[in-house]
Amino acid sequence: MRKKLFAANWKMNLGPVQARELVRAIRAQLDPQFATLGKEREVMIAPPAILIPAVQQELAGAAIALGAQNMHFEDQGAFTGEISAPMLKAYGVTHVILGHSERRHIFGETDELINKKVKSALRHDLIPVLCVGETLAQREAGDTTQVLTNQLLGGLAELESHQIAKVTIAYEPVWAIGTGKTATPEQAQREHGALRATLIERAGRAVAHGVRILYGGSVTAENVDSLVSRPDIDGALVGGASLKADSFVRIVRALTV
Ligand code: 13P
Numbered sequence: 361m362r363k364k365l366f367a368a369n370w371k372m373n374l375g376p377v378q379a380r381e382l383v384r385a386i387r388a389q390l391d392p393q394f395a396t397l398g399k400e401r402e403v404m405i406a407p408p409a410i411l412i413p414a415v416q417q418e419l420a421g422a423a424i425a426l427g428a429q430n431m432h433f434e435d436q437g438a439f440t441g442e443i444s445a446p447m448l449k450a451y452g453v454t455h456v457i458l459g460h461s462e463r464r465h466i467f468g469e470t471d472e473l474i475n476k477k478v479k480s481a482l483r484h485d486l487i488p489v490l491c492v493g494e495t496l497a498q499r500e501a502g503d504t505t506q507v508l509t510n511q512l513l514g515g516l517a518e519l520e521s522h523q524i525a526k527v528t529i530a531y532e533p534v535w536a537i538g539t540g541k542t543a544t545p546e547q548a549q550r551e552h553g554a555l556r557a558t559l560i561e562r563a564g565r566a567v568a569h570g571v572r573i574l575y576g577g578s579v580t581a582e583n584v585d586s587l588v589s590r591p592d593i594d595g596a597l598v599g600g601a602s603l604k605a606d607s608f609v610r611i612v613r614a615l616t617v
Pocket residue numbers: 369460532536537538539540576577578579597598599600601
């Protein structure tokens with residue numbers, strides 16, 4: 361059984377005071393439930409890099425993992441403005457979002473670059489959350505499956521099956537991110553199923569069935585239940601709705617029947 365993962369991507373939002381308040385408000389609601397909730401689901405919060413130390417402090421003793429939104433693939437060196445896997449690890453980070461559509465489309469990240477980052481994450485025992493997703497134009501042109509396959513195989517290039525087993529995938533259709541337009545559970549399940557089929561071909565059935573595939577794109581407290589109840593939707597990667605304690609906590613408590 362794959363444990364569902366509910367992940368917050370705060371993107372470039374909040375300052376240190378607000379970040380601490382938000383974590384405290386989330387913990388006040390979730391901590392008492394973790395004995396039961398924690399058996400079947402995991403929670404992760406990815407703040408902006410500069411807030412990682414503050415959030416790490418606020419998460420002390422909590423059953424909530426700390427994530428980063430991006431990183432460089434080298435361990436150190438002359439890469440002005442960048443942050444490496446060992447630096448993230450030093451602050452208790454366990455997950456790193458890689459290849460988010462905003463990184464791909466605003467900052468020009470390619471599958472080749474993202475693949476280097478995935479390899480660095482694995483080398484340092486960080487869990488990569490590899491994001492894939494088609495634009496509206498690609499969907500309308502009928503290219504969705506090909507785009508997703510290329511991004512998935514590109515991000516996982518040269519990895520062995522036992523390494524692929526450690527990766528989490530996030531399907532985030534670009535047209536659904538921050539737009540209020542969610543993929544329907546049927547649409548999302550179709551793409552998740554296709555991604556898993558590609559993983560089966562690439563890494564074998566056992567590995568593919570263990571890999572979590574999250575859905576992201578306008579997930580809210582209102583629509584999360586119907587999404588994560590689908591067989592291949594193993595959790596959610598949440599932007600806007602993760603910035604309020606009540607909505608994020610409700611998302612974490614999603615009914616998954
Ligand atoms: P929204 O939930 O704001 O649409 O963002 C989704 C996302 O990009 C999470 O990584």
